[in-house]
Amino acid sequence: MDVELLEIRQHMGRFPPFDGLSDDLLDAIAEQVEVSYFKTGSHILVLNEMLEELCYIRSGAVEVYRSQGELYNRLGEGDIFGHFSLLRNHKVRFPAQAIEDTLIYFIPKAVFQRLCEEDDHFADFVELERPRLETAAEQQKKSNEMMVTRIRKLLTRYPVMVEASTSLQLAAQQMSEAQASALLVLKEGSDNPRYSFKDSEGQAWQMCGILTDHDFRTRVVAEGLSSQTPVSEVVSSRLITIQSDASVYEAMLTMLRSNVHHLPVLYRQRPVGVVHLSDIIRYETHSGLYLVTNIFNQPSIQGLARLAPDVRAAFVRMVQEDANSQMVGSALSTIGRSFTRRLLEMAEEELGPPPVPYCFMVNGSMARNEQSIVTDQDNALILSDDFDPEQHDDYFYALAKIVSDGLDACGYTYCKGDVMATNSQWRQPLSVWKGYFLDWMANPTPERLLHSSIFFDLDSCYGEDIYVEILQDLIAQTAPQSPLFLAAMARNALNRTPPLGFFRTFVMEQDGKHNNSINLKRRGTAPMVDLVRIHALACGSKAQNSFQRLNDISKTQLLANGMSDKLSYAFEFLCMSRVRHHMIDLQEDRLPDNNIEPENVADSERHTLKDAFQVLSNAQKFLKYRYPMPAQRSGR
Amino acid sequence: MYGIRPRQKITQTDWAGYMAQRARRAGSQAIQQFYDTPLPDPETPISEVPMVALDMETTGLDERRHAIVSIGIVPFTLHRIKLAERRYWVVNPSRPLDEASITYHHITHSEIAQAPDLEAILDELLVQLAGHLVVVHFRNIERPFLDAAVKARRGEGVLFPMIDTMSLEARLHRQTLWARFRRWLGRPPVSIRLHASRERYGLPAYQGHHALVDALATAELLQAQIATHYRPDTPLKDIWC
Structure with a gap:
């Protein structure tokens, strides 16, 4: 390398996309550059002129415009321009003007093309916006094991399955033999297409439920059922499943959201295994799982508040382990929901059971599962239409207050816009909520919607999920029209x-x-x-x-x-x-x-x-x- | 520029005549060809003049006692500096190199021991310069050193018009009424050395004292000077000397 070119290659080597180039390629550029000085205000690239070189700013500053004259970018030392045109038809599409006295190194087209061919990083950089964003996003994704590992990798054996008519005793014996903590219950027929499949002999079956160790304790022994009772009578009909090609991470979130510990894994409609929470914990020890379990074990608000540093630690760990934004967002939302649920449990313990059914709704980032570490609380109460303010509102105000204060103590600060269930406007029966949404959509003004748009991100956190689903349906039907x-x-x-x-x-x-x-x-x-x-x-x-x-x-x-x-x-x-x-x-x-x-x-x-x-x-x-x-x- | 002895001022009103006369009398073929290659007419707009930036590193400041160590040239126009066409030679000065100048130029004894005498590269150098207007920063080094070195080897020297970026700076900062007023006030004169001059035009600081880097720096400086104080159609005669 000629020492005189060191000046040029050392400078370029400090800036992207040249910083990733091999020494050979850097030398090849420095060998070939042409140099020109541009006084403030002078035109460097003129619209529709032919362009045969990439421009590199050695010193000074340059403004780049769109063809209509609108400012596109302002560039300084080490920035490049002209690559969009070089990649296309070589006519200048974005004219450029020096806004300070500027020294430009021109890199000939042939060298530019060689760089694009020989260095992928360089090629990605100079392509239009999408590839660069795509590459950045995908690199993050690839680097995370949990995101790409499919749940089927964690399955070690087929599920234990019994027919619905099997007695509890026989079912328990089969579980013991297989050392399984859960079994799947099947029945003949195919009236529920979601869970119907055919076995190797062409017989149609469908999965109708799951029975776990825990169910045997709570639903069989505690209830004093006969061991000859058919399993179909105690089986939990609430069936939450996951597809075998879902990621480990999705499986974990499904468990956390639904608060179940066993998850039947399906290949299309056919059950291929059951994963247990401990399988995932074994796989991914550094997860937010311990934290969530810990949240549900806290007896007091003070205990919950003490977990705030753990939330931050879990966040930092996740980011360091290259989690992508969806993972971080949903993990933090899950944690936030867990705090909320635990607070509601505490509130119900203190105030007694609710006088009418309710749904605790979350809004904003928590509803979108996009929570960040810097967040406030946005929530509301949807009450049963049997709600009578005279009789019941004291209860629900007290409930909302406990949750809201608790969340604030745990680091979820009060909402500045007062979108909280403590605000009586946002503590209303379902019919009133329907009215709110219909009114917002029928009589909109930008001013009115400014403060209500947050309600258009809505999800149930606790209680009667169906209330929120009804509102979501209403919005989905009305908004497009x-x-x-x-x-x-x-x-x-x-x-x-x-x-x-x-x-x-x-x-x-x-x-x-x-x-x-x-x-x-x-x-x-x-x-x-x-x-x-x-x-x-x-x-x-x-x-x-x-x-x-x-x-x-x-x-x-x-x-x-x-x-x-x-x-x-x-x-x-x-x-x-x-x-x-x-x-x-x-x-x-x-x-x-x-x-x-x-x-x-x-x-x-x-x-x-x-x-x-x-x-x-x-x-x-x-x-x-x-x-x-x-x-x-x-x-x- | 302390230490440079006063020299006879070279002012040619008729460079073309001088060059034609030298071509007729030339003994060396290379020198004859050099003088035979016509230079642009004095009225040519500067934007159309082919130029070459030249810089030399020497063992000292007196061409009678010191010698050339390295030569760098970069062809250019007002529009573009053609770095790909640059040339750089280290030559053996055949005179002792003092330690101070070694640290100064970063050229070592062993590099010089292996280097050829200027004689070996002279023809090539003259071919590169022919037909181009030579641009230097401070002509009172390059001009006498080259003249003396060629005279010692070929029995006849080379003199030709140059553009001197330092004298262009001097015109702006040393010879104006404002500059005289400053001097009268006892203020130190504005520096017109290469680095300081470049700084005034927002040009980056290069590692100096390498003949080729300085040649590049000089070419950039001239582009900046013309862009700032002259016009592309300024005739050559207003700038050269």
Whole structure:
């Protein structure tokens, strides 16, 4: 290597995508660069001129514009531009102008092409937004075992299965012989297609339930049943199953959500095994499982509050082990729900059984299973229509108060918008809730919806799940037919926009202004959630999780092909960035917040974040076209 | 620039005539070819002039006692500096190298021991320079050293017009009314050395004292000077000397 070129290659070697290049390739670039100086204000690339080189900023600053003249990006030392045009027809699509006195190194096309061919990382970097986001998102996914290991890997034998007419005694004997802690109960026929299958002789069977050691204790012995009773009489009809190709992680979450310890594993409709919680614990010892078990074992609110550091520790561990945002989000939501459930159990112990049935509803991030470590509480009570305020409201207010105060003590701060069951407006019977939702959708104004959009992320946490399901059905039926509602929601979703990107140690806004830091929730994840929610409402999806919503949206014609994938990758990256910055805050003993400072953003993260902001910004612009405000009737 | 002896000032009003005359009288073929290759007309806009940035590292500042150690050249135009066409030679000065200059240029005894005499590369150098306007930072090193070294080997020297980025800086910072006023006030003069001059145009700091890096740095500086204080159609005669 010529020493005189050291200057150039050392400089390039500090910046992506050159930082990952081999020395040989770096030398090849330094050998071939051409150099030119551009005075402030002079044009470096002019629209539609032929471009034969990649531009590298050695010093100074450059603004890149869209063909309509709108600011696309502001770049500084070590940044590149011109690659979009080089990858296409070699005509300049994004003109560039020096905004400071600038020295550019031009890398000839032939060298650029060689770099793309010989270095995958370089090729990924210079491709358009999607591949980079996709790669970033997929790398995170691949690196996590639990996410990719399928539950069937944990199965060691076929399930013990008996016919419904088998006596309890015979069933118990079979379990003992097989040393199994659960058996599956089958009956002939196929009236429940979800669980029907044919055996090797062509006989049609269907699974009608599961019987566990625990059931033998509570439902057989404790009830004093005869050992000759057929199993069909005690079998639990609440059947929660999982497909054999689901991940270990999904299996774990299913158990936690449904609070079951055994999970029949199906290949299509055929049972192929039963996993027990301990199988998963054995597989993945560092999980949030211990924590959740611990939550349910706490006798007091003080005990629960003492678990807060454990939640943070579990979070840090998860992030360090390269969990992706969905894992982190659902694990934290599961933990949050567990706190809530335990508090409700405590409240019922203290206040006695509820006078009428109720459902404790969670909203916002907990409903979407996208909770982060920095979170407040959003919840409400849906009461039975038998609710009589005179008689019953004292009970439910007290219940809500215990839960709300308890959550606050455990680190889930009170909701600033007062979206809590302690607010009498949000402690109402089902019929009133139906009325709320119908009214929001029938008579929407952006102002009214500003504070109620949070209710359109809703899930049951405890009690009568069916109440929330009824509301979810109502929304899914009504929203797609309510253009005014969608338009008002869309208008609100545009209140918060992403920045354009970063420039040196600043956050750069769309209009080119600088800020010192950025709230990644307000400017990234939250607008993305808003946007996804609107499309989900428009297509009648009942999913609450943004990724699942995007999945539902992708099956419709609402968005251009591939757009929902792009949004998924962008969302994943925004969430992970936020999660990583929370972790850094925790590790450095700071109170985690949603602000990130550009100087703490690594170079490669900057580029990917910029891409994610871009995807979001484009999707927001599309929202305006897709859900226009129906024309106002004018006087003329 | 303490330590440089005062020299006869070379001012040519008619470089073309001078070059034609030298071509007629040249003894060496290489030198004849060099002078036979026409230079751009003095009226040519600077944006159309083919140039070559030249820098030398020497064992000292006096061409009678010191010698050339390395030469770097980079062809360029106002539009582009062609780094791929760069050339760099280390040559044997045939004169003792003092330790101070070794640390200064990072060129060692062994490198020099293996290097050829300037004679061996001279023809090649002259071919590279022919037809280009040579650009240096501080012509009072490159011009006399090259002239003396060629004269010692071929019996005739080489003189040709140059653009001197340092003298362009001097015009701006040493010869204006404002500069004289500053001097009258007793303020230190603005530095017109290569590094300091580049800094004023926002050019990056390069590791100096390598003939090729300095040649590149000089080419960039000229681009910056023209972009800032002149125009692409400024005629060559306003800039060269």
